[in-house]
Amino acid sequence: MSELLREIDREDAQWALEQALLTALGYQRQEIRNMAGENASTGPVAAAVPIDRARRQLFTILLGEEEIPELRLTELARSARWPLPDTVRAVALASPCEVPQLAAAFGNALVSPVEGELCLLVPDPDEDREALEGLLRGRTAAVGHTVPLSDAGSSVRWARRLLELTPPGAPGGGIGGGSEGKVLFVDDHLSMLLLLQDESLAAALSSRWLGPLAELTPRQSERLEVTLLAWLEGGGAPEAAKTLQVHPQTVRYRLRQIEKLFGSALRDPRTRFELEMTLRGRRMLGQIRRHRTMAGRRARAATAGIRPLGVAREARVNGL
Structure with a gap:
């Protein structure tokens, strides 16, 4: 046995151990073969080990930035038994549970961890939104956009990135809201992902364009910010009043204050565009930070409620 173990590649041994554990947890051997790209007519699980390793290598190569010779890519795809598709779509999972079943449900998907998060590459994704949501129901996941x-x-x-910006366990759905058990789509958040791809740039935008509000109290600044954003998004005082659920005259009063602070800059289309981007980004970052704080508090509260076994035993011994 020791001689056999010395001859087995470390990655192959790790793969075989993972599959054994999955089988022990109740997964069917056929599902494991589907994940590795092996069909019912293929040989024993040991024969599928090189296939799985080729698939991991193929996944890594496809995610790399270097251009790979077409012949090398074709050879690796053949070893992985994964016909090269024209387009793919990524699925990022917050939890790796039920990986074999999920990979089988998506068909011939590549599966690999990426910096601790499990990701799938779905070839030639032609499923509609409802079908994708059905496959991922009950899981926290983000579906990427279709790309070559x-x-x-x-x-x-x-x-x-969409999963990162959407903390789990908080109410809501989408960027800044909770993602627990939610299926999120990059296509729904393209503008916000673009805006928040660098939080330091979002902070730089705020510093540049919201300087006139710096001398106000936090409450005054927040009130004028939400009013300005509602006006920019709605196009007028009545529309902003409906959004904010206040009287139109209240909005007009605040807009006069805003005009005194910003002056003629508000009449410039480019300034209005950048102000709207700045305020949207600032709002989303604020929501993200609040939900992260709430999630952290809940986690600490849950941990505080767990009493170590040693304490419980001591309490019983002392009759308390």
Whole structure:
């Protein structure tokens, strides 16, 4: 046995151990073979080990930025038994549970962890939104946009970023809201992902364009910010009043204050555009930070409620 173990590649041994654990947890051997790309007519599980390793390598290569010779890519795809598709779509999962079943449900998907998060590459994704939501129901996941195979890394990157910007366990859905058990789509948040791809740039925008509000109290600044954003998005005082659920005259009064602070800059289309981007980004970052804080408090409260076993035993011994 020791001689056999020395001859087995470390990655192959790790793969075999993972599959054994999955089987022990109740997964069917056929589902494990589906995940590795092996069909019912293929040989024993040991024969599928090189296939799984080729698939991991193929996933890594597709996510890389270096251009890979077409012949090398074709050879690796053949070893992985994964016909090269024209387009792919990424799915990033917050939890790796039920991976074999999920990979089988999506068909011939590549599966690999990316910096601790499990991701799938779905070839030639032609499923509609409802079908994708059905496959992922009950899971916390982000679905990337459809891209050419050569740009697979982009779909993975933005799906993972969407999960990162949407903390789990908080109310809501989408960027800044909770993602617990939610299926999020990059296509729904393109503008916000673009705006928040660098939080330091969002902060720089705020510093540049919201300087006139710096001398106000936090409450005054927040009130004028939400009014200005509602006016920019709605196009007028009546529309802003409906959004804010206040009287139109209240909005007009605040707009006069805003005009005194910003002056003629508000009449410039480019300034209005950048102000709207700034305020949207500032709002979303504020929501994200609040939900992260709430999630952290809940986690600390849950941990505080767990009493170590040693304490419980001591209490019983002392008759308390």
